[in-house]
Amino acid sequence: MTESVENGELSETEAIEAGRRILFENSNQLYKLEWKQDINVSFDFNIPNSIESEIWHMNKLKSKGVQHVRLMWSDLSNIVRCRVIPLERFFTSIIHKGVGVTNAIMGFPCMFDAVFSGSPVGEIQYVPDLNTLRQLPYHKSHAGALGYMMPRKGSTFSKCPRSMLARILKKFQTDYQLEVKVGFENEFILYTLSPDNKIIPFDETVYSEVASLRGKASVIIDDIVEELQSQGIQVEQYHSESANGNSR
Numbered sequence: 001m002t003e004s005v006e007n008g009e010l011s012e013t014e015a016i017e018a019g020r021r022i023l024f025e026n027s028n029q030l031y032k033l034e035w036k037q038d039i040n041v042s043f044d045f046n047i048p049n050s051i052e053s054e055i056w057h058m059n060k061l062k063s064k065g066v067q068h069v070r071l072m073w074s075d076l077s078n079i080v081r082c083r084v085i086p087l088e089r090f091f092t093s094i095i096h097k098g099v100g101v102t103n104a105i106m107g108f109p110c111m112f113d114a115v116f117s118g119s120p121v122g123e124i125q126y127v128p129d130l131n132t133l134r135q136l137p138y139h140k141s142h143a144g145a146l147g148y149m150m151p152r153k154g155s156t157f158s159k160c161p162r163s164m165l166a167r168i169l170k171k172f173q174t175d176y177q178l179e180v181k182v183g184f185e186n187e188f189i190l191y192t193l194s195p196d197n198k199i200i201p202f203d204e205t206v207y208s209e210v211a212s213l214r215g216k217a218s219v220i221i222d223d224i225v226e227e228l229q230s231q232g233i234q235v236e237q238y239h240s241e242s243a244n245g246n247s248r
Contacts, residue, residue: 057130058091061143064135070144071099071128074161077110083126084142090128098127098147105149106159124151129162137227183236189245190217201245212240212247221247 069090072082083099103122104115128147136142149160157163172178190202205212213221225235240247 054091054095057133058087061087061133061135065140066135066143067141068143069094069128069133070136070142071126072144072146073105073126073149075108076106076159076161077108079108079110081105082144087143095128095130098125098150100124101126101149103151106161122151124149124157126150134231137230187241188247189243190220190247191245201243204244205240207242208239217247 067087069085069087070082071085071090071094072080074080083101085094085099100123103124105124107115126147126149128145130145132144132146134144136144146162148162149157151157169180172180191199192202194200202217203212203214221238225238228235238247
């Protein structure tokens with residue numbers, strides 16, 4: 001379990017839950033003990049387990065060459081925004097207090113910087129979730145993390161996308177006894193330059209054609225898969241699509 005946490009394959013919470021299921025629930029069912037778990041182990045998303053844990057995380061990132069942390073969020077227009085914080089300040093201050101952002105942070109349009117909805121007066125705190133902290137393979141001197149938006153300690157900001165998702169998942173579980181598992185599908189087109197210096201699709205292959213993986217296309221997609229997996233994102237499959245140069 002320790003190795004899986006260090007490699008980013010499991011969060012600390014997931015590792016503890018896996019251990020509980022393997023050691024407690026399996027034995028309970030196998031031997032028909034009918035024991036109940038009296039202690040519920042959980043973590044507050046914005047409070048690290050201990051000072052030692054903070055130092056361990058910081059030194060591990062330092063040893064990998066990380067100097068800054070991008071505290072990122074995706075707004076309602078699907079733009080990923082961030083604040084960049086030096087690594088030591090992130091661990092000595094930001095993980096406890098978060099960073100201050102305007103109340104209107106989720107009301108910016110995608111076309112320009114102005115307040116589309118909400119008041120720009122006032123401030124909320126964006127507090128990092130250490131379970132999401134990862135070194136960025138495309139910029140190795142930076143790590144990235146997501147977080148939660150809170151107007152004050154212990155409460156939630158109504159427009160925080162991750163808090164909204166958590167509420168929806170909890171409702172599914174408590175009201176309908178359903179566990180939601182979600183994947184996503186990205187489609188993109190690879191381009192190259194023609195002999196007369198025009199931008200054209202990389203190939204003219206058809207749906208799922210093996211020839212779409214020849215040459216540089218295969219190298220590029222292998223690199224994409226490797227970078228995603230290094231961030232703990234599991235890639236289940238990919239193939240070429242119908243449009244020229246199109247993959248998903």
